[in-house]
Amino acid sequence: MTKSATYSKNYSLMTAILFWCGLVVLMSMYITIPLTPVFTRSFHVSLARAAWMGSCFSLCYALGCLLYGPFSDRYGRKIFLTASMGLLAAVTLACGFTDHFYGLLLLRGVQGLVAAAFAPIALVYAGEMFPPAKRMTAVGFISSGLLMAGIAGQVFSSLVNEYWGWHTIFVILGVLYALTALLVLVYLPKDDIARPQENILMKFGQMSALLKQTQLLLAFSVTFMLLLSLVGMYTILGSYLASAFHLTNQDILYVRAAGIAGMLISPFAGRIAQKLGMITVLRSGLALAAFGLLALGISPVLPLIVLMSVLFVAGIAIVTPMNISLISQLAGNARGSAISFNAFILFLGASTGPLLALRLLQAGQYLFAFESFGGILAIGLLLSFAIKPTQSASVRTAA
Numbered sequence: 001m002t003k004s005a006t007y008s009k010n011y012s013l014m015t016a017i018l019f020w021c022g023l024v025v026l027m028s029m030y031i032t033i034p035l036t037p038v039f040t041r042s043f044h045v046s047l048a049r050a051a052w053m054g055s056c057f058s059l060c061y062a063l064g065c066l067l068y069g070p071f072s073d074r075y076g077r078k079i080f081l082t083a084s085m086g087l088l089a090a091v092t093l094a095c096g097f098t099d100h101f102y103g104l105l106l107l108r109g110v111q112g113l114v115a116a117a118f119a120p121i122a123l124v125y126a127g128e129m130f131p132p133a134k135r136m137t138a139v140g141f142i143s144s145g146l147l148m149a150g151i152a153g154q155v156f157s158s159l160v161n162e163y164w165g166w167h168t169i170f171v172i173l174g175v176l177y178a179l180t181a182l183l184v185l186v187y188l189p190k191d192d193i194a195r196p197q198e199n200i201l202m203k204f205g206q207m208s209a210l211l212k213q214t215q216l217l218l219a220f221s222v223t224f225m226l227l228l229s230l231v232g233m234y235t236i237l238g239s240y241l242a243s244a245f246h247l248t249n250q251d252i253l254y255v256r257a258a259g260i261a262g263m264l265i266s267p268f269a270g271r272i273a274q275k276l277g278m279i280t281v282l283r284s285g286l287a288l289a290a291f292g293l294l295a296l297g298i299s300p301v302l303p304l305i306v307l308m309s310v311l312f313v314a315g316i317a318i319v320t321p322m323n324i325s326l327i328s329q330l331a332g333n334a335r336g337s338a339i340s341f342n343a344f345i346l347f348l349g350a351s352t353g354p355l356l357a358l359r360l361l362q363a364g365q366y367l368f369a370f371e372s373f374g375g376i377l378a379i380g381l382l383l384s385f386a387i388k389p390t391q392s393a394s395v396r397t398a399a
Helices: 003-008 011-030 036-043 052-075 078-095 101-115 118-129 132-164 166-187 200-210 214-245 249-258 266-276 278-298 302-363 366-384
Strands: none
Touching (some): 011 052, 011 078, 011 101, 011 166, 036 052, 052 101, 052 118, 052 302, 078 101, 118 132, 118 302, 132 249, 132 266, 132 302, 200 302, 214 278, 214 302, 249 302
16 A cells, blocks of 8 residues: 555545444344344244344354455455445345244344455455554454444344334344445445455465464454353343343343443554553453453342443453454464454354353353353453463554
């Protein structure tokens, strides 16, 4: 990227668009969390089967993350970002007009597969199109959008379902995706970067080689735990608040929304890392998230539960961009493949979260479930002490 090209781009607008895309695309993953009881009644299925509405999307999303990185390496980033957003609009609208459980489940899988183009490609796009001084901030905003979707999606679907029913949720999102596709097409610069014409199969082989690097395996393990614990916690939280504190759906909505406050730290994680070091911030975020989740399960009063949920979310919001940057650093020339594989691991955790949450609830009480997820994050904290960055973990080396 030449110096003149750097000055011709509106990086603030590009960052805002990528943040918005991450927010609206990933909302589709989380909209079914508060709808599990609704699907149980509408389709006359068990809670465990209804939970597959979320896990099916997440699992297909995770698989899709493995596909798009190598293809975008060959053909460019923007074309995949634009095309996937348009196709996502069509599939999401189709979900809104489906009244059969397995038909909706199938469309949710296709929806996840198409939506998967965004996260890995957007992160690599930011690494290629932004200058080093702005790169970490862009990654922070993208990560913030991806994480904020976890709460925004639940709040959005709860509100719309209460007034217009669950079909309308998909219709509104479909229209939003169509408009977002136009936004990406018109305002995101094309990535006119010379690309080596490597064999696509070689790119997939490069991904498998990543699994032979111990340091990357440790970082991927931490990645798996992030959305596993985030989605798992929110799967449990609604029924816990209704059972233990007799909260209404509206009250539960407010508690979920409070978590957004914790997300706001993510765009600033890069600046914090400049002062404290990337690995230090990573470990601090894991410690904060584990503490918040462990304390949430034993908090006796509602205000303390809300505070602990915010601390937990803040920890996850700090760790996510740090871990992405750390993996980018550790992978070296295989950065693009590593980020794609990291996205696969991240959303594999998201697909496992609700299923594990329901299993834990069947095996014990709410306290047992919350403490189990907190314990998983505590293991992640211990693993992080074995991660040794290749250089001093400054933000300048992370891109």
